[in-house]
Amino acid sequence: MDLGLVGKNALVFGAGGGLGGAIASALAREGAVVHLADKDFPAADRNAEAIGQAGGKARALAWDMADLAGIDRHVCAIETHFGPVDVLVNNTGGPPPTPAFGQSPEVWSEYFQMMVLSVIAITDRVLPRMREARWGRIITSTSSGVVAPIANLGMSNALRLSLVGWSKTLAREVGKDGVTANIVLPGRIATQRITFLDEQKAKRENRDAADVARESTASIPLGRYGDPKEYGDTVAFLASERASYITGSVIRVDGGLIPSI
Template identity: 50%
Template structure:
């Protein structure tokens, strides 16, 4: 299928590893000029159509600098909002600072970036905003209270924005990963193993048993769905949260 996005420009946040890196490479392969943004860009592979840019989403000035750079270069057509996850932990006992820090990194930063880049999409009457969430938006994940809470707020923002900008040719969606085989998921598996006294292999085996497909997803599988959602053929998908979880989430 021709996604009809060759020649478009995209900003992919959190593009140095994991899901962000997979999406950045998938879009670059489609002929999209990708601004691959991350805190550390030195180790990024040299890939055609991929242009590394540095940003720290927890730093307001760094976010402002990124916005200014992209505005100077005419904005982007596609925005992939992807942030790292906060520390694992329960809802009880979280400090005010922990909540504020998580919200700044995961929510406030992407709200500001999206708001700044939207006018240029609206002017072109074409744009795609895709935010990477978590299965915890639908089914909260134990011991990930900060992530569950902040990502739920982002889901509400995304759905609201979708109804405001669709008439201008801009779609806004979320994509919700389940257990995708990334560094972040492996880190969480290790934390769970340490907490429960189990081996990492045992934790992963138990997780696979909860996934109807029977395995963790591959980053490139997730990226393929993301690439479709920001394509021209996906122009009638708006305000949706698409699960890529192998059937793990049991709710409707």
């Protein structure tokens, strides 16, 4: 199936990590020119190099999403040398595991800027050109915790949920301009983040991390953690011409983990 992404300009955040890297690779396989943005430039550069070796077009950017003052500079550089951004994938890192109670206002503010304000500000910067072209994709990766809050991820549950309301509202505002806005929820996808969370839970409960992982996979109807490639392929489809009638949606990629309808 031709997804209609050849030559499209894609900007992917958190692209040095497992999910972001898989998303960038999927878009590049479909012919998009992919800009891999991450605070960890060496990690983004490794993923960009792997994409290039596979025949794709990719470049890494050292970009700290929490730095709101740098947004215009980075986007201007992309627009000047490559043209406007057609596909924006908002994918932020998560806060450390915490209960909802007892976190200081300063910590809440820090992660609100990194995980919410940054997403809104970057989207606002690229949207005018999308609306002018009457084509664009805004895809925001959050967490299954926005549907079924995850224990000891209080800050993540709360902050990511705010992006769901924002994206749904945005979809209604820009749909008539040919721009779609969707949320994608990863379940237990086999990345370093999931390994870290399993290890943290094992420490809290004085258990072996392998036991925690086995217990976790047993709760997933498909009986395994997801492959990052499966997540990336889902995002690539939502970014495509074929997904032009999907907007304002929340797409679960969770192996059936989330118990609610």
